[in-house]
Every structure is written in C-alpha cells, then in structure tokens.
Amino acid sequence: MPVKVRIALDAMGGDFGPSVIVPGAAISLGRHPDAEFLLFGDSALIEKELAAHPALKKVSRVIHTDVAVSMHDKPSQALRRGRKVSSMWLAIEAVKKGEADVAVSAGNTGALMAMARFCLRTLPGIDRPAIAATWPTVRGDSVVLDLGATIGGDAAHLKALAVMGAAMASVLFDLERPTVGLLNIGVEEIKGGEEIREAAELLRAMQSPRFEFVGFVEGDGIGKGAADVIVSEGFSGNIALKAAEGTARQISEYLKAAMSRTWRSKIGYLFARDAFKALKDKMDPNKSNGGVFLGLNGIVVKSHGGTSADGFAYAVDVGYDMVRYDLLTKINQTLNREAGALVSTPTAQEAVS
Amino acid sequence: MPVKVRIALDAMGGDFGPSVIVPGAAISLGRHPDAEFLLFGDSALIEKELAAHPALKKVSRVIHTDVAVSMHDKPSQALRRGRKVSSMWLAIEAVKKGEADVAVSAGNTGALMAMARFCLRTLPGIDRPAIAATWPTVRGDSVVLDLGATIGGDAAHLKALAVMGAAMASVLFDLERPTVGLLNIGVEEIKGGEEIREAAELLRAMQSPRFEFVGFVEGDGIGKGAADVIVSEGFSGNIALKAAEGTARQISEYLKAAMSRTWRSKIGYLFARDAFKALKDKMDPNKSNGGVFLGLNGIVVKSHGGTSADGFAYAVDVGYDMVRYDLLTKINQTLNREAGALVSTPTAQEAVS
Structure with missing residues (x-):
C-alpha cells in the first residue's frame, strides 16, 4: 500500500474545467490529508485556481497541455x-507509468472509457470493462454495475462483473463477504434471458468465499437494498440508473410544487425545513458521483460532467478509497482463484445440481 | 362501436379474488354507466359480493367455474x-367468441399472457405480443412498452411496438399524432445496440401520419415526458418500470421518516397535510394500474395482483377506454397501411439517407 495516495486529475474535464476540478480536489484533500495530486491541463488556468487553495497547491504538481477532449467528441x-x-x-497514462495510483476525470x-481501455488494457481474464457506482438504498449503499460500458454479454461476462463488483463493495463498504444479486425481470419469460440464468x-457453483450469491433481483429490489452488489449488462444497468434518477428528480419537482401551492403548505415547509434539508441531502445525486471503471490494469474514476466542486x-x-483499500489486488485475487476454480468446474456444478 | 362495452372479468384473479374484483368493477361502472360485465369464477363467492352492489349486479352475468389459476402457476x-x-x-375466450369486448384479470x-396468446393469437404482421402501460410524467402520462412480454427483439419488433404504442396513446390521450421515442443509453456504445439504431x-423512414418519431430517449427522459410513447424491448422496459417504482417507494419512506422525526417537522406536516395528500395522489401507483396486452386479436388488460378495489x-x-375508442381498429389500420408501405420501403429510405 502506498504511503501517499497519488491522484491524477484531468483538470480540463467536465462542463467547467479547472474552476470545479481544483476546488473539488481541495475539498477531498481536506478529508484525506495523505493524498497528493497530478493536475493535467492548461497550467495558467490551473495555477489561477490553485492560488486560492494553498494546501492543495503544496501537494500538487501541474503538467501543462494545450489539448483537451471536448464533452462532445466521439471516442x-x-x-x-x-x-x-x-x-x-x-x-x-500517469497510472500506467506508475506515477499515479488512480485517474479521475469529469470528461x-x-x-474516457476508450482511452482507459486503449492505454491500460483489460485485466487477464477480463474481456470487457464495466462502469460501477454506488446506489443509495433504504438499507445503505449498494454497488451497481455495469452502467453502460458494455452492451449485452454472456454468462461469463456477468460472472466477471459479479467478481469485480463484489471486490468493489468489500472495499467501499468494508464487508468481508458482500451479497451479490443478478438483475432480472419477474415476469415469466417467454423467450430469452438464458445468459442470466x-x-x-x-455464480452458485463458485461458492466464493469473497461474496454470497443471493439470486435474482428485480428492478424495484435495487432501492430496497436486496443485495450489496447488483449485476447487469450495461444497457439495462444504465436504463435502471437513469430511470431511478429521473424518478427522483420528478418527485422533487412534485414536492417543491406541492409545498409552495398554498399558504398552509408554505408554513408547513418553514416548520419542516430541517426535515426537507435532511431529505435533500439523502437524495443528493452528488453523493453517488464517481463511476469506477473496472476490469482494467489500473483504476479510473469518472465524475459527472455537470457536477459541482462538492x-x-x-x-x-471514491478514487482515494479504491487505492487505499486496494481494489485492484482484491479483484485480481478473486480472478486468480477463479482461474484455478474453472478447472474444477464440473465438480462444482455437480455440487449444486 | 358497440352500444355497450362488454367487459369479461377473471373474478378469481389477484391476491384477493372476488372481494376486490367485484367492488372494483362497481367503482368503474359508476364512471362508465354503459359498461356491462361477465364475471367468471366461483359463483357463490361472486354472488355474495354482488349482493352489496345492486347496480353492478343488474348489468352482470355470472358464469361459474371451479378452476382458478394460482398466482404461482407457471405459464x-x-x-x-x-x-x-x-x-x-x-x-x-369470451373475447374470442365475441361475447365480450375486453378481458381484465389480476391473475x-x-x-395470462400465455393463455391470451394461445387463445387469441397474434395479429397479422405481429410476431410477438407486448405489455404496455401508462407512466406518469411531469408533462402528463406517457405509454411505455414493452414491460416484459418479450425479451429482446430485432428492429422490426421495435417498429411494431412503436406502431401499437402510438395507437394506444392516441386512444388514451386523444392525440392525433403522438410522439414516439426509442429507449436507449446515452453512453457512447462500444458494442451492440444495432437493432435500436x-x-x-x-421509424424515420415510415414518416407515419399516425405518430411522430422523435429519436432516442434515455432512462431519465421517460419521467420528463420526452415522448408520448416510449418503446423498448421487454427486459429493459421492465427494469425501467420497476426501478422507477422502487425509487418512488424509497423516497416516500424517506419522506415519511423525515416528517416524523422532530416536533417541528411534525407540525410542518400538519400544516402541509393537503399538499402531502396531493403529492400522494400524484404518486399513487393505482392510477397507473392496467397493463394492456398488445398485438393480439382481442384486448386483454392485466391488473396488479395485489391491488385494491380502487x-x-x-x-x-383502461379496458373500457381501449374498447370505446377502438384500439384494435387503430392498430390494424396502421399495420395495414404499413403492409403497403413496406413495398415502397426503398424509396422511403432514400428519402432520409
């Protein structure tokens, strides 16, 4: 484990560039004083922002480049x-060269996925990378993946997602054996879905000491916290995430409208202001910011492009935690164990049939 | 158009059977006095419930059977x-025989899908049926399909869903040319998704006079009301619906907890009680009850199994509206027009390339 956690930042990424990236890094540094930063981008702009954050400036190195990827560039x-x-x-590339432990970009x-894949390559045993993030549930947070890196995929791909997601959950939530569920639909299938079954x-045959497979989870099970890790191919995972986000935003709008409609409701709002603030904090999408690219020889974290410094x-x-608690090693340990386990698969399958 | 709308009810369907089905029918009859009912199931149980609803009894015929499909039977x-x-x-079967215009079941x-398909068969030009329902959005309701009848499907299947969904939206929302969007993910695709493109x-090439195709809609676009009709294959459609329902339930729980935490918030709740009631009505999942099976030679509506009489x-x-405003004819008209349009497809494609 490194003494310092070295974080490489794409300072030009996102809708606002250094004016959000630099103060954001400063806030995180306040929580993690053992972090240090490499800031890539327009040095004039970065230095201007750094001037306002002396503590950050002291642990940062700025590397100038004129080129920035636009939010609209195709991969x-x-x-x-x-x-x-x-x-x-x-x-x-700083991660690849060993100069940083993790890269974070709001680009x-x-x-970002194309570059990360091209530069870092996938881990041995992993064909296709995934994007994972935390999802707030009534039971605490869960890890959900894949959120859109890869569309479709066979049973082996879903299994790899489970292994990687379990490693991430054990790192983030400090769980020895997180529960893992497969996203599925409840309706009796007329056709398809074989790869999920x-x-x-x-997953049942693996009997992994690193996670407990709990079977299928429906779309409404995610928010119930039915499992610590929810596994889906990237299309449905992305749809689930966005549908949930959209619903949360929709209800906020309803709530705002309802609370400002009559003088009674306005008074009610004043009295219950702290409760509403607590609710707003709970629903704050910022807190779920940070999609982790899994399956690569290095850790890359993607932030929402339109996010604030907070x-x-x-x-x-999220990037810090992944390094500090050694995500990559945990994933690799399970994958290596799996490489052995695959040889004995027939026996394992007999055990559950 | 029939003088009366004749509705066949599976009185034994759902978690509560006739004790919910019969009073539910009575409520709907109050709103649609030109409806009449065929009630299939245990006649003793049904008659007992009917005794409390004389208006319904007058327009109902009870047909006894001892056999009921359980909620856990496989298709x-x-x-x-x-x-x-x-x-x-x-x-x-009452629909097939022309004795009823629509069948409604909470089974x-x-x-229900297997029986409907077996008994009614799919419409000419339709390979696989779909389940459609309304989804409350900030702009009013939208129709979303397929919610899980069919997993996967090629471009032609998605096009058929668009045609059927548009017919349903025009019937339900009284729109001459509803907008139609395809559910897709925003992330630049690395692989897959060809059938959606x-x-x-x-859909663009169709240039249908019956709907306007507006392109792709992401998961969070559904709740924004990005289109009157949202088209997806059944797996993702089901996941989107359930994820949204789960989120709504989750936020209700948060809200309830927040409003009862302190004396200030409790007073606030009392003042804003009407606002909360309005919000609860708006989020009432009952109001979106009624999934319509599309693509069959007859109309079948599926109610949630655990629903109340309301x-x-x-x-x-929903079943009443589909009959009264002639859903099947509208779908068939578009399909027939399409059968002609398909011949001239090369020209149509040239027009947009």
Missing part, C-alpha cells in the same frame, strides 16, 4: 486527436 | 390445468 475522435497529448490521456464517458448457475470531491473520494 | 402449468376451464381462460402475468431508421377499477377503466 474515435477523442483517441485520434487526444492520444498522448490530451489532459485526459495524460492522467490515465465524456465514451472518450446460466450466470446464476455459474460533487467532484466525492468522485475523488 | 405451462396454467395452460395445462386451466385451459378451457379456468376463470382466466374463460374470460379471454399472474405469465399465465436500425429501428430508428425504420386500483382494479383503474384497470377496468
């Missing part, structure tokens, strides 16, 4: 124009 | 045991 464009020169690429997801068999700080926190 | 079991004899089957979805091209009444309302 192929971003790679063509930004490879080896953009702030995004350089932050990722566009497609470009097959994945369930694989929100970006949460993404930096 | 194959239900067909084997319940074909030709169960209350569920007989309600559907289990898989069994292809479906977008097909909730079941909404499902009956």
Whole structure:
C-alpha cells in the first residue's frame, strides 16, 4: 500500500474545467490529508485556481497541455486527436507509468472509457470493462454495475462483473463477504434471458468465499437494498440508473410544487425545513458521483460532467478509497482463484445440481 | 362501436379474488354507466359480493367455474390445468367468441399472457405480443412498452411496438399524432445496440401520419415526458418500470421518516397535510394500474395482483377506454397501411439517407 495516495486529475474535464476540478480536489484533500495530486491541463488556468487553495497547491504538481477532449467528441475522435497529448490521456497514462495510483476525470464517458481501455488494457481474464457506482438504498449503499460500458454479454461476462463488483463493495463498504444479486425481470419469460440464468448457475457453483450469491433481483429490489452488489449488462444497468434518477428528480419537482401551492403548505415547509434539508441531502445525486471503471490494469474514476466542486470531491473520494483499500489486488485475487476454480468446474456444478 | 362495452372479468384473479374484483368493477361502472360485465369464477363467492352492489349486479352475468389459476402457476402449468376451464381462460375466450369486448384479470402475468396468446393469437404482421402501460410524467402520462412480454427483439419488433404504442396513446390521450421515442443509453456504445439504431431508421423512414418519431430517449427522459410513447424491448422496459417504482417507494419512506422525526417537522406536516395528500395522489401507483396486452386479436388488460378495489377499477377503466375508442381498429389500420408501405420501403429510405 502506498504511503501517499497519488491522484491524477484531468483538470480540463467536465462542463467547467479547472474552476470545479481544483476546488473539488481541495475539498477531498481536506478529508484525506495523505493524498497528493497530478493536475493535467492548461497550467495558467490551473495555477489561477490553485492560488486560492494553498494546501492543495503544496501537494500538487501541474503538467501543462494545450489539448483537451471536448464533452462532445466521439471516442474515435477523442483517441485520434487526444492520444498522448490530451489532459485526459495524460492522467490515465500517469497510472500506467506508475506515477499515479488512480485517474479521475469529469470528461465524456465514451472518450474516457476508450482511452482507459486503449492505454491500460483489460485485466487477464477480463474481456470487457464495466462502469460501477454506488446506489443509495433504504438499507445503505449498494454497488451497481455495469452502467453502460458494455452492451449485452454472456454468462461469463456477468460472472466477471459479479467478481469485480463484489471486490468493489468489500472495499467501499468494508464487508468481508458482500451479497451479490443478478438483475432480472419477474415476469415469466417467454423467450430469452438464458445468459442470466446460466450466470446464476455459474455464480452458485463458485461458492466464493469473497461474496454470497443471493439470486435474482428485480428492478424495484435495487432501492430496497436486496443485495450489496447488483449485476447487469450495461444497457439495462444504465436504463435502471437513469430511470431511478429521473424518478427522483420528478418527485422533487412534485414536492417543491406541492409545498409552495398554498399558504398552509408554505408554513408547513418553514416548520419542516430541517426535515426537507435532511431529505435533500439523502437524495443528493452528488453523493453517488464517481463511476469506477473496472476490469482494467489500473483504476479510473469518472465524475459527472455537470457536477459541482462538492460533487467532484466525492468522485475523488471514491478514487482515494479504491487505492487505499486496494481494489485492484482484491479483484485480481478473486480472478486468480477463479482461474484455478474453472478447472474444477464440473465438480462444482455437480455440487449444486 | 358497440352500444355497450362488454367487459369479461377473471373474478378469481389477484391476491384477493372476488372481494376486490367485484367492488372494483362497481367503482368503474359508476364512471362508465354503459359498461356491462361477465364475471367468471366461483359463483357463490361472486354472488355474495354482488349482493352489496345492486347496480353492478343488474348489468352482470355470472358464469361459474371451479378452476382458478394460482398466482404461482407457471405459464405451462396454467395452460395445462386451466385451459378451457379456468376463470382466466374463460374470460379471454369470451373475447374470442365475441361475447365480450375486453378481458381484465389480476391473475399472474405469465399465465395470462400465455393463455391470451394461445387463445387469441397474434395479429397479422405481429410476431410477438407486448405489455404496455401508462407512466406518469411531469408533462402528463406517457405509454411505455414493452414491460416484459418479450425479451429482446430485432428492429422490426421495435417498429411494431412503436406502431401499437402510438395507437394506444392516441386512444388514451386523444392525440392525433403522438410522439414516439426509442429507449436507449446515452453512453457512447462500444458494442451492440444495432437493432435500436436500425429501428430508428425504420421509424424515420415510415414518416407515419399516425405518430411522430422523435429519436432516442434515455432512462431519465421517460419521467420528463420526452415522448408520448416510449418503446423498448421487454427486459429493459421492465427494469425501467420497476426501478422507477422502487425509487418512488424509497423516497416516500424517506419522506415519511423525515416528517416524523422532530416536533417541528411534525407540525410542518400538519400544516402541509393537503399538499402531502396531493403529492400522494400524484404518486399513487393505482392510477397507473392496467397493463394492456398488445398485438393480439382481442384486448386483454392485466391488473396488479395485489391491488385494491380502487386500483382494479383503474384497470377496468383502461379496458373500457381501449374498447370505446377502438384500439384494435387503430392498430390494424396502421399495420395495414404499413403492409403497403413496406413495398415502397426503398424509396422511403432514400428519402432520409
């Protein structure tokens, strides 16, 4: 474990660049004094922001580049124009070179994933990377993946997602054996879904000491906290996340409208202001900021592009935790054990049939 | 258009059978005095409930059967045991025989879909049926389909869903040319999703006078009311619906807890009670009850199994509207027009390329 956690930041990523990235890093540093930073981007802009944050400035190094990937670049464009020169690429490359332990960017997801994959390559035993994030539930947080890195996938892919998600949950929530569920639909299937049923068999057969497989979870089970880790291929995972976010926003709007409609409700709001503040904090999407790219030879964290400094700080926190509690080692340990376990799969399958 | 709307009810369906189905029908009859009912199931139980609802009794006929499909029967079991004899089957068969215009059941979805499909068969031009329902949005309601009848599907399937969903939206919301969007993910795709892109091209090329195709909609666009009709294959559609329902329930719990935590918030709640009631009404899942099976030679409506009489009444309302405003004819008109349009597809595609 490194003495310091070294965090590479794409200072030009996101809708606001250094004016959010730098103060965000400063907030996170306040929570993690043993962090240090590499800031990639327009040095004039970065230094201007750093001037207001002397504690951060003391533990940061600025590496200048003129090239920034735009929020609208397609992955192929971003790679063509930004490879080896953009702030995004350089932050990722710092991880590859061992100069940083994790890269954090609020830049566009497609470009970041393409560059991360191209630069870091996937782990042995992993074909395709995933994006994972925490999801607030009534029981505490859960890890949900894949949120859109890869569309579709067979049973082996879903199993790899389970292994990686379990490692992330054990790191984030300090659980020895997190529970893992497969996202599925409750309706009796007329056709399809074989890969999910097959994945369930694989996961049951693993009898992993690192996680407990609890079977299928429906869409409304995520918010109930039905499992510490919810596994889905990337299309449905993304749809679930966005549908939930959309519903939360919709209800906030209803609530706001309802509380300002009559003088009685306005008075009620004044009395219950603290309760509403607590509710707002609980529903704060900033706190779930920080999608972790899993399955690569290095850790990359993606922040929402439109986030505030507070929100970006949460993404930096996530990156910090992944390094401090050794996510990559945990994933690799399970994958290596699995490489052995796969040989004895027939026996394992007999055990559950 | 029939003078009366004749509604066949599976009186034994759902968690509570006739004790919810009969009062539910009575509530709906109050809103639609030109409805009449066929009630299939245990005649002793049904008659007992009818005694309390003389207006309903006057326009109902009870057809006795001892056999009821259980909420836990698999579709194959239900067909084997319940074909030709169960209350569920007989309600559907009444539609086939022309004795009823629509069948409504709160029985289990898989069994109901299997029986409906077996008994009514799919419409010409439709390979696989779908389940559609309304989804409350900040702009009013939208129709979302497929909610889980069919997993996966190619571009032609998605196009058929669009045609059927548009017909349903035009009937339910009285729109001449509802907008239609395809559910998709925003993240730049690394692999997959071809069928959705292809479906977008097909829908654009149609230039249908019956709906306006507005492109892709992300998961959080549903609640924003980004389109009157949201089209998805059944797996993701089901996940989206359940994730949204789960989030709504989760926030209700938070809100309830927040409002009862301190004396200040309790006083606030008392003042704002009407506002909270309005909010609760707005979020009432009962009002979205009633999934419509589309793509069959007849209309079947599925109610939630655990619903109340109020909730079941909404499902009956949906069935009533579908008949009164001639859903099947509208779907068939578009499909027939399409059968012609398909011949000239090359020209249509040139028009947009």
